Amino acid sequence: MTWKFHVSATTQRRMFSRILQVLESQMVEVHSFVGETGGEETCVSFLFSSPQDNAYRIKALLYRLEGVRHVKAFADG
Numbered sequence: 175m176t177w178k179f180h181v182s183a184t185t186q187r188r189m190f191s192r193i194l195q196v197l198e199s200q201m202v203e204v205h206s207f208v209g210e211t212g213g214e215e216t217c218v219s220f221l222f223s224s225p226q227d228n229a230y231r232i233k234a235l236l237y238r239l240e241g242v243r244h245v246k247a248f249a250d251g
Contacts, residue, residue: 176250177229181218184241189216196235200228221250
């Protein structure tokens with residue numbers, strides 16, 4: 175199944191790297207990764223393939239990262 179996640183977080187050093195480390199640790203296939211930093215907020219969107227239970231785990235792991243405010247997940251078929 176393909177998933178699209180939107181993450182909003184405070185602007186911190188290495189936020190993109192920490193998010194990518196979560197994805198790498200779960201061994202998912204990342205199709206796209208886009209990140210923006212503006213002022214005090216960082217927004218990241220990424221598309222990846224993963225079973226449903228693994229996507230829920232990734233969401234939980236992202237919330238454990240310091241500075242992450244919101245994680246929205248969308249199943250994309």
